[in-house]
Structure formats: structure tokens, C-alpha cells
Amino acid sequence: QGLVKRVTRWVIEIISPALIDSRCHLLPPNQSIRHFRSGISGLSNISGTEHAQIAAILVGLSNGFRPSRAMLLNLEIEPQRARDLGAQLVQSVRAMMDFLYAAQCAEHTESSLRYLDAKLLEFHTHKTVFLELAATEHFNYPKLHWLSHYSEAVRQFGSTDNTNTQATERLHIDYAKQAYVATNRKDEMPQMTKWIERKEKMFQLQAFLELRTSICMRDHRWFPRSFIRDLQTTTTKHPSVHRFLSVDDVQVSYKASDFDM
Numbered sequence: 588q589g590l591v592k593r594v595t596r597w598v599i600e601i602i603s604p605a606l607i608d609s610r611c612h613l614l615p616p617n618q619s620i621r622h623f624r625s626g627i628s629g630l631s632n633i634s635g636t637e638h639a640q641i642a643a644i645l646v647g648l649s650n651g652f653r654p655s656r657a658m659l660l661n662l663e664i665e666p667q668r669a670r671d672l673g674a675q676l677v678q679s680v681r682a683m684m685d686f687l688y689a690a691q692c693a694e695h696t697e698s699s700l701r702y703l704d705a706k707l708l709e710f711h712t713h714k715t716v717f718l719e720l721a722a723t724e725h726f727n728y729p730k731l732h733w734l735s736h737y738s739e740a741v742r743q744f745g746s747t748d749n750t751n752t753q754a755t756e757r758l759h760i761d762y763a764k765q766a767y768v769a770t771n772r773k774d775e776m777p778q779m780t781k782w783i784e785r786k787e788k789m790f791q792l793q794a795f796l797e798l799r800t801s802i803c804m805r806d807h808r809w810f811p812r813s814f815i816r817d818l819q820t821t822t823t824k825h826p827s828v829h830r831f832l833s834v835d836d837v838q839v840s841y842k843a844s845d846f847d848m
Contacts, residue, residue: 589730591638594683597722598649604628610648649680672716679713682706693748700738707734
């Protein structure tokens with residue numbers, strides 16, 4: 588979804604939102620393709636199903652592009668380069684869509700993996716059109732980089748028909764939503780960072796204590812019994828001293844130098 592969303596955004600930036608929405612409206616109704624009558628430039632909170640429906644028409648929407656004279660002058664592009672830019676845009680979008688559709692196969696062979704690598708190479712060959720037309724400033728995106736490891740990952744771990752992103756989506760609750768709730772909603776980023784840092788330290792301490800306790804319980808010969816007993820936290824039902832203690836007595840008798848009123 589992330590790659591479809593990014594390529595769609597680049598195409599809309601190049602062709603213009605008004606023209607893209609007009610092309611969506613003019614597409615003839617089809618039984619297997621969704622008809623976006625109001626266009627796609629104004630969509631928000633797009634679902635995975637809608638991304639797949641946009642990917643089905645994205646190559647057609649990008650076809651026939653010719654940069655205007657104002658765009659050529661603004662971007663300092665030679666006029667004879669205009670026709671090549673339109674063809675290069677279609678080739679790059681088509682290569683990316685071919686890669687994404689082929690990557691969803693439930694079974695892969697060596698020929699299908701070579702096809703994936705060829706389509707990815709084709710995209711990287713023609714992707715400079717997005718830089719020339721000022722749709723993006725760079726291609727330093729983790730999801731785009733990960734495509735270069737896709738075929739090798741399939742060779743090692745098999746097809747991706749059972750792969751999903753639920754684990755990373757679940758971490759969004761632990762590291763974003765819960766951290767935000769713990770703040771006062773003002774300048775929340777430093778507070779969220781400190782909250783997560785403290786929570787991780789607590790987890791590390793808990794894991795360390797559990798490890799030491801398990802080692803002591805498993806092989807108690809290497810540790811004195813008093814050490815094992817000190818690791819176990821218990822609460823008494825009745826006080827050991829039946830009288831009032833002063834602060835000085837607590838500090839001296841129980842070696843609690845930090846204890847204070």
C-alpha cells in the first residue's frame with residue numbers, strides 16, 4: 588500500500604489533481620474496475636482495497652501525459668525532451684505496478700523471481716522522470732529499498748501469501764497511542780520519548796531479575812541461600828516491632844539512610 592500511495596501521489600503531482608480527477612470521471616464503467624466519479628486526489632484514509640482499485644487504473648491515468656510549456660520553462664527542460672518524459676512516466680508506473688502484482692503470487696518459481704528483478708530494474712531505469720518533473724526530491728524510502736531484497740527473501744522464506752503487517756501495527760499502540768495518553772497533550776514528543784525510554788528500562792530490569800532468579804533456582808549450589816531469599820519479595824502480615832520507631836531509629840537500625848520525613 589505504501590508504494591501504491593507514493594507512486595499515486597507522484598502521478599497526481601505531475602499531471603495535476605484536476606486533470607487526474609477528470610480522467611477518473613471519464614473512464615467508462617466496468618464490472619471489475621471501480622469507477623471513481625469524484626476522482627482520487629481528494630481521497631483520505633484510503634484502505635487497502637481502495638489502493639488496489641487505484642492501482643488497477645493508475646497506468647491508464649498516467650498515459651498520454653505531455654508537460655506544458657510553462658512546466659518546461661519552470662523546470663528548465665528542453666522541449667524535445669517533453670515526449671520522452673511522457674513515455675518514461677508510463678514505463679516507470681507500469682514497471683512498478685507489474686512488480687507489485689507479480690509479487691502477490693501465492694507461488695513463485697525462479698523465472699517469476701527473475702521477472703520481479705527485471706521489472707524492478709526497469710522502474711529504477713525510468714524513475715528519474717519523477718525527479719525531473721519535481722514530483723519528489725529523492726528516493727530514500729525504506730519500502731522502496733526493501734524491494735531489492737524481495738526475490739532473495741522469497742528464496743529463503745517462501746512466498747509472501749501469509750505475510751501481513753499486524754505485528755508492526757500492534758506496536759503503534761504500545762509506542763505511540765499509550766505514550767501519548769501518558770502526556771499532558773502539550774509538547775508531547777519529548778514526553779513520549781522519555782515515557783518509552785523509562786518503560787524499556789523497566790522491561791530490561793524485569794528481564795534481568797527474572798533471569799537471575801531462574802539461575803538461582805535452577806542451580807542453587809553456586810549461590811548462598813540468603814541471596815536466593817533476598818530476590819523473593821514478600822510482605823509480612825504482622826509488624827516485627829510492636830512499638831513506634833523514630834526516624835533516627837529507622838535510619839540507624841535498618842540502615843535506611845535515605846529514609847526521611
